[in-house]
Amino acid sequence: MLLGLHRPTTRTCLRSIVGAASATAAGSRSPEMSFGSTSLGSGSRNARTFEFGRTHVVRPKGKHQATIVWLHGLGDNGLSWSQLLETLPLPNIKWICPTAPTRPVAIFGGFPCTAWFDVGDLSEEGPADVEGLDAAAAHVANLLSTEPADIKLGVGGFSMGAATALYSASCCAYGKYGNGNPYTVNISAAVGLSGWLPCAKSLKDKIGESEEAARRAASLPLLLLHGKGDDVVRYKFGEKSAEVLTSSGFRNMTFKSYNGLGHYTVPEEMDDFCKWIVASLGLETSR
Numbered sequence: 001m002l003l004g005l006h007r008p009t010t011r012t013c014l015r016s017i018v019g020a021a022s023a024t025a026a027g028s029r030s031p032e033m034s035f036g037s038t039s040l041g042s043g044s045r046n047a048r049t050f051e052f053g054r055t056h057v058v059r060p061k062g063k064h065q066a067t068i069v070w071l072h073g074l075g076d077n078g079l080s081w082s083q084l085l086e087t088l089p090l091p092n093i094k095w096i097c098p099t100a101p102t103r104p105v106a107i108f109g110g111f112p113c114t115a116w117f118d119v120g121d122l123s124e125e126g127p128a129d130v131e132g133l134d135a136a137a138a139h140v141a142n143l144l145s146t147e148p149a150d151i152k153l154g155v156g157g158f159s160m161g162a163a164t165a166l167y168s169a170s171c172c173a174y175g176k177y178g179n180g181n182p183y184t185v186n187i188s189a190a191v192g193l194s195g196w197l198p199c200a201k202s203l204k205d206k207i208g209e210s211e212e213a214a215r216r217a218a219s220l221p222l223l224l225l226h227g228k229g230d231d232v233v234r235y236k237f238g239e240k241s242a243e244v245l246t247s248s249g250f251r252n253m254t255f256k257s258y259n260g261l262g263h264y265t266v267p268e269e270m271d272d273f274c275k276w277i278v279a280s281l282g283l284e285t286s287r
Contacts, residue, residue, distance in 0.1 A: 050135045053099030053114065055143070056082035062091035062287030066188075067147045068154040068277075069096045069140045071161030073194075074105070075113045081158070084265075088274055091287045094151075096143050100136070100160075116164040117198070122237050128199050130178040137168040137177060141185040152281045154189040156223075159233055159263065162195020166222075166241065170199070173217040173250070174206045189280045191223045191273060194233050194263055197241035204248040214249050221280040222253040225269050227261025 056078045072081050078097035085095045104110040106120035117132030144153045157165040169190035171183040178199065197203070207217045222245060226238030235257065242255035254276060258269060278285060 048131065048135070050101045050103075050132075050139070052101055052139055054078060055096060055098040058082050058086045058095040058097070060092050060094050063284065064094055064148075064151060065092040065283050066152040066154060066277075066281050067094040067096065067144060068156055068189075069098065069143050069165075071098070071116060071136075071140070071155070071157030071164050072100070072114075073157075073159030073161055074115050074119075077114060081161075088270065089285070090274055090277065090283070091285075092283050093277075094147075098139065098143060103132075116160055119160065122196050122233065125201075128178075130199065133164065133167050133198055134171075134177040134179055134181075136164045137171050137183070140164070140168050141183065144185050144187075152188040152283075153186060154191070154277070154281065155187055156189075156191030156193070157195065158193045158265070159195055162192030162224075163198050165190050166192045166195060166197045166224075166245075167199065169220060169222060170197070170203055170206075173220055174213050175210075175216070176206075187220065189221045189223075189277060191225075191277070192238075192241075193225050193265060193269070193273070194227060194230055194238070195224070195241070196233055196237040197244055200241060200244040203244060207248045217249040218251045220250060220252060222250055223273065223276050223280075224253070224255045225258070225272065226255075227258045227263070227269075229260045229262045232263035 054077070070081050070085060072078055078099040082095060082097040085097070100114040100116045102112050102114050103118065104112050105115050106118055116136040118129040120126060140155055144155075147153060155165045155168045156162070169187060171177050172185065172187040175183055177183055207213050224238060224242050224245075226233075226235055228235045230238070239255070239257075242253065245253055256272060258266070261269065277283070
């Protein structure tokens, strides 16, 4: 199974993992960008340091009301999604599109590519790379932590990026990373396109540990969109993730499926996303 090798496009365009990283860079503009690294995910002396790639920022065309970190899929980079997000009719959102570290990935037999965490199996029984997930969630939190206090914060992504976004949302509700370190950023919305929920098996118990966690989970708006024709991250994983989130107390969740949609995006899906994010964050649609 391949995870997230499709660029955000309205066409199916299966590419090799090498092409996923190189094709997006060719002939592109020079957006605002930066580099970063973090070892915040572990909290131990032997914590791995994760070197993240370029972060591409799309500034709002109108009044800055919200900032959303958007995470790409496996083998991709932040540039491709920044170019798509810039075209959406959402003038009051600042988009931050980081690039994942390059690392060996188990599902590819250890072949290195850009990945937010290691993955080999999407089932609940499969091993979870909690250290990698924590580091990715910490990177998202770091990117959001410097935003002005009156700005609403969100996280979203596609495929593996969606999995990371949902993991970040679960950490926000729980109030802790997987390793027990405090999660201090207040996320106001989370979106997952063609993704899945990591560490699903333990989520219900974590949210049930405190009334505060249950309250945060119940009030956090979540949007999960998935194509029924997805042969990369199969529809059953998206559907199961929605079920787990609902049973864990995430009551403000929307799950929508699309007949015939594979592992890519289409205008109908992006229109649904735009309407939802405007309503959920209370954004103005004009500049």
